[in-house]
Amino acid sequence: MxxxxxxxxxxxxxxxxxxxxxxxxxxxxxxxxxxxxxxxxxxxxxxxxxxxxxxxxxxxxxxxxxxxxxxxxxxxxxxxxxxxxxxxxxxxxxxxxxxxxxxxxxxxxxxxxxxxxxxxxxxxxxxxxxxxxxxxxxxxxxxxxxxxxxxxxxxxxxxxxxxxxxxxxxxxxxxxxxxxxxxxxxxxxxxxxxxxxxxxxxxxxxxxxxxxxxxxxxxxxxxxxxxxxxxxxxxxxxYMDEIISARKKIVETYQKGLGDLNLKFQKIRAGTRWNYSYFPVIFDSEAQLIKVQSALNVADIFPRRYFYPSLNTLPYVMPSSCPVAESIAERVTCLPLYHNLDIGDVQRIISIIKESL
Ligand SMILES: Cc1ncc(COP(=O)(O)O)c(C=O)c1O
The missing domain is CATH 3.40.640.10 (Type I PLP-dependent aspartate aminotransferase-like (Major domain))
Incomplete structure (x- = not known):
């Protein structure tokens, strides 16, 4: 898994x-x-x-x-x-x-x-x-x-x-x-x-x-x-240097493998030395996200809808409208990312996403 x-x-x-x-x-x-x-x-x-x-x-x-x-x-x-x-x-x-x-x-x-x-x-x-x-x-x-x-x-x-x-x-x-x-x-x-x-x-x-x-x-x-x-x-x-450099390699593999698809990635702010902590991908629609997620689940791969739901919709806050956050929360998922995730498995995740799109 x-x-x-x-x-x-x-x-x-x-x-x-x-x-x-x-x-x-x-x-x-x-x-x-x-x-x-x-x-x-x-x-x-x-x-x-x-x-x-x-x-x-x-x-x-x-x-x-x-x-x-x-x-x-x-x-x-x-x-x-x-x-x-x-x-x-x-x-x-x-x-x-x-x-x-x-x-x-x-x-x-x-x-x-x-x-x-x-x-x-x-x-x-x-x-x-x-x-x-x-x-x-x-x-x-x-x-x-x-x-x-x-x-x-x-x-x-x-x-x-x-x-x-x-x-x-x-x-x-x-x-x-x-x-x-x-x-x-x-x-x-x-x-x-x-x-x-x-x-x-x-x-x-x-x-x-x-x-x-x-x-x-x-x-x-x-x-x-x-x-x-x-x-x-x-x-x-x-072990932090080792962990971060292993994650960097995985993130770069995802970026290369998914770059030509119609997916959106988070833009890292200029002037940042980032830590490769998550790899979120934003789909065109929630239906597309669910389709890809189901295909990955069948292969025993479990990305996470993070962050979901948009917090302005929580049951204990005053209702308000945040259309951008609501839309992104419905369409974003974080792909597997950890120090010893095998690059072969990353390639497999990329192929499943490509096939299911
Ligand atoms: C953005 C953010 N804030 C706060 C927390 C809470 O941290 P903890 O689980 O250590 O209490 C988390 C944990 O996932 C988080 O992602």
Whole structure:
């Protein structure tokens, strides 16, 4: 069976020897040496100012909203995973959906200003499949209207834009280290910010609001990454160059093999060093997508309709119209892409798509 993705598992002995350190210290959570080491290694590798490891990639978004003290309306994208919108609603704010740019698939920055009201407190946008939003335009709009900016950068491990980590844009960025992501800790995630003051606030929010062991400064939650998760991250990290270059080869094979068909691909924004995290293809119609998907399924190959459905159609948000996102969500699927996907299998996937079109 070929799934849309497959988790990279480091040699078990390497994971085991890192775990031995937790066994030796008897310390398996509450920011032991492994979490701290992972954060330091990420800081160096990614070139970021502050990183706070967390237990998944959803709580960071919720904590970001809480720590920035957001309320009222948050402008967001309908084309993302449900965690982006659900975090807004979970924090008692109202998502206001702005349609997407059909080429880059990120929020359409030219439509943001029209959606701003006196109730707007922030923009929460997703860098879709690791492709950056128009961060400069969003920065200018946010400055003009005094709005905070959060980026859901769940897919952006190792992505650079304008020569620096994409995590360094906005007030803060969240990333997911879920097992299906490019870099992973099983379950896991992180928040990134350039502000030390904000980092300190996020730190206490992710640890029950503690300021020292005996003082609770404000509301908080438990979003701490465990030592067991960090050990996985430390074991995966040395393989990242290898993983990314294997994925690059697969993406280039897809691009070459599918390039002459009537399919649309996401346009990667100029100035980006991308990470080859997903390979979305956009069909002419949903019927065509379903036809191709069925042919692949018969061959035991399972792409994933990701992102689907368009988030402005969720049952718990105010109905609104986002024709571009709705249309793309109906026609997009992500093809299998992972470090050890055989190039022969990639060619087979290409042939099945060609035949069924
Ligand atoms: C865009 C986006 N945001 C947030 C998340 C949530 O991350 P996690 O599953 O680590 O909580 C995901 C996970 O798939 C995602 O794709």
């Amino acid at each position: 070929i799934n849309v993705t497959k988790t990279f598992l480091p040699p078990q002995s390497e994971y085991g020897s890192i775990l031995t350190r937790a066994w030796n210290s008897g310390w398996i959570t509450n920011r032991g040496e492994l979490v701290k080491e992972l954060e330091e290694r990420l800081k160096l590798r990614l070139g970021v100012s502050h990183v706070l490891a967390m237990t998944n990639g959803t709580l960071p978004i919720q904590i970001a909203i809480k720590a920035l003290d957001l309320s009222g309306e948050i402008i967001t994208t309908p084309f993302s995973y449900v965690a982006t919108s659900s975090s807004i609603v979970w924090e008692d704010c109202t998502p206001i959906f702005v349609d997407i740019d059909p080429e880059h698939l990120t929020i359409d920055e030219t439509k943001i200003e029209a959606a701003i009201t006196s109730d707007t407190s922030a923009i929460l946008a997703t860098h879709v499949y690791g492709n950056p939003c128009h961060v400069e335009a969003i920065h200018t709009i946010a400055q003009k209207h005094e709005l905070k900016v959060i980026y859901d950068a769940a897919h952006c491990f190792e992505v650079q834009f304008g020569g620096k980590s994409l995590f360094e844009y906005g007030d803060l960025s969240s990333c997911s280290f879920h097992a299906t992501k490019l870099f992973h800790t099983g379950e896991g995630g992180a928040l990134f910010t350039q502000s030390e003051e904000l980092y300190n606030l996020l730190f206490s929010y992710h640890n029950f609001g503690h300021e020292g062991p005996e003082k609770i400064k404000h509301l908080g939650i438990n979003a701490k990454m465990s030592e067991l998760q960090a050990a996985m991250g430390l074991a995966v990290l040395p």
